Amino acid sequence: MGGHPYLVQTALYQIWRQETSLEQLLQTPLDQFEIFSDYQPYLSQAPVVSAAKPPSSVLLARLSEDQALAGPELPEGSVKLGSLFYVERPIEPRCYQTIAKPGALIRIKAPRQMGKTSLMTRIVDHASKLGYGTVRLNLRQAEDNALSSLDRFLRWFCACISQKLHRPAQLDHYWEQDRGSIFNCTTYVQDHLLETLDSPLVLALDEVDCVFVLPEIAQGFFSMLRLWHEEAKTIELWEQLRLVVAHSTEDYGRLNINQSPFNVGLPVELGEFTAAEVASLMSAHQLVWQPAQIEQLMAVVGGHPYLIRLALYQICQGLSLDQLLAEATTNTGIYEDHLRRHWVTLNQQPQLAEAFHQVVTAMQPIRLSITHVYKLYSMGLITRQGDSVVPRCELYRQYFQERLDPYAKR
Structure with a gap:
């Protein structure tokens, strides 16, 4: 062992x-x-x-x-490999099957703190066990200089991949101004990486939506990824490249969706935990609860993975369920930091705050502008019911009803 x-x-x-x-x-x-x-x-x-x-x-x-x-893990960031406190999603076996296929593309969508990075980590780990080369790259690591133009971004992108594969970044050898940035990047990946690897390469890109707001980079970069995926259908070498992309919003800005990877491949949308999954997680925490107690907790936080895990962690530290629920929406409760971060974001965007105020004060599902839906969904504050939306959980409804009152329409 x-x-x-x-x-x-x-x-x-x-x-x-x-x-x-x-x-x-x-x-x-x-x-x-x-x-x-x-x-x-x-x-x-x-x-x-x-x-x-x-x-x-x-x-x-x-x-x-x-x-x-080791006792229960504080739920910070992604859940580490091998953790007892990771809840496997029903879609995972299919993800593992897909990544083994030539030219595979998996796109993971979910709001923040719903498990995107944890799932991506496990897909990459599975690929590594198959003997594949793997690269994980969070696009938020790109600094302002790299985001100043498409050319600089693609050079940064290639340099990062090479570094993670422990290969020299021979960018100048493949970069010719007259050929264009996308052609240069494609040639680099094809000739410098795929041609020299003796196994498939999995490229896992996290938080790709951070470049949606940069039209030049977004259109060029994502159309290039789509091109690579399409090349695998006719060119054997490109079958070796497997892509995994993760994002939290469908607000693609001015991106042409038909020239991007966001309407092809295996779509994976992570939802909330079910009651059975919450019960399994409680077992991992060595907690023995009655079904009514599980219902009490989920009545307030739903099946939100982070909110559930934080609750179970704090209960293992000695907090009672009754106290947790009584203080949940207060500034002394365990969710204070989480709720305050959302409050700061909303307070900086008055129109978004006004839209969410309508959601938390409505007695039934309501419709919002598509832009507001995208933003509130990516924050994890709402769920969709057809063309309408509702607060993701009662915790958000109770906390923001009063605090967003100043944004009520007069």
Whole structure:
């Protein structure tokens, strides 16, 4: 087992659920455990632990002390690989199947803090286990200088890919002014990367919507990605490139959607956790609740992944469910930072604040301008019901009803 995170976390989970014991786990060959069935190809090389070894020494050899003693994780950023507190989505097996196909394109859409990056991480990890080259790049890492023109952005893009693949960035060798930036970038990826790799390359791009507001870059960059995807249909070399893109909004600005990757490939839209998924997450936190208690929590925060995980983490620290719910919309509650960030964003955009005030004060679903729908959806504040919208959860309705009162139409 060594320090393999999946095996370690799976083992701990089974011990916590009392489906096996530490003694049984340590004294049995790994390939005899059904819980490790997904890892059979690797277990033939795993050492058999001698029953004569003292449990303490075996524990040190097979389960790191930090992992054995680790409690619930504070939900910050993406959920790390091997975490007990990750909830697998039903779409994931299909994502893993798709990324193995020539010329694959997966596009993940969801508001902030709904799990886009966590899913992307697992797709990339799966591809890595298949022996593929992988590059993850968050476009928000591009600095102002790189965003000053399409040419500079594509040079930055190629340099980042090369660095992550540990290859020299021979940009000047492939960049000729008369050929144009898109042609130069395409030639670089084809000749300098794909031609020299002996396996498929997965390029995973996170937060791509940050360039939607830059028309020149957005149109050129996304039309190029679409071109690469189309090339895979007729050119064998381009079959080696697999794309994963993640974004939080459908407000594409002036981007021509038909010359972009946003209407092809496998669409993945991440929603909220179901009650069953929340119950599973509670089990991982070693919490035993009645269905009525789960309903109480979800009546306030819905199935919002971040809000659910933060609640369970704080309850594991000793906070009661009653206190959590009583203080949820106050400045002393656990959601204060989360809610305040949304408040600051709305306060900086009065028209958006006015639109959301209409949503939280309405007694039924209402219609908004498409621009406001896109922005509020990307923030995670609303859900759609047909052509209308409602607050994503009661927490948002209660918190913003009063605070957005100054933006009410007079």
